[in-house]
Amino acid sequence: MMAVEETVMHHALRRADAFAARLGIKVPILLAPMAGACPPSLAIAVAKAGGLGACGVLLMQPPEVAEWVAEFRKAGAGPFQLNAWCPDPPPVRNAAAEARVSEFLAGWGPPIPPGFADVTPPDFSAQCQAMSSPARRSFHR
Secondary structure, eight states: OHHHHHHHHHHHHHHHHHHHHHHTOSSSOBOOOOBTSOOHHHHHHHHHTTSBEEEEOTTOOHHHHHHHHHHHHHTTOOOEEEEEEOOOOOOOOOHHHHHHHHHHHHTTSSOOOTTTTOOOOOOHHHHHHHOOTTOEEEEEO
């Protein structure tokens, strides 16, 4: 039984090593690229420990993306990934329905400020231009 477990473990270690080598990292540890939760300092620490640094750029304006990349690269921390989300088409809005929902929700908590849903996401094309090689890119829909 022990030989089978050792073989399975050996195979898993080989796969982990191959995965890390393919990404140019020492250990198979990846920082999750969560929007608003990946400051350069955290990504740098992960990369310096041998893993893959990351940043979720969903909410970042293109100059912020470029600043993040510049700070990471200045630290000489190694490879990293930038994670963007392909935008959906703008939703069809119904001001009357939104007003009714806001009025209903006001009875359950603080009032919803006018224009709460008038958020304009960063320009996706400009974000893509701000991301440069050798960043690992992944796009989610």
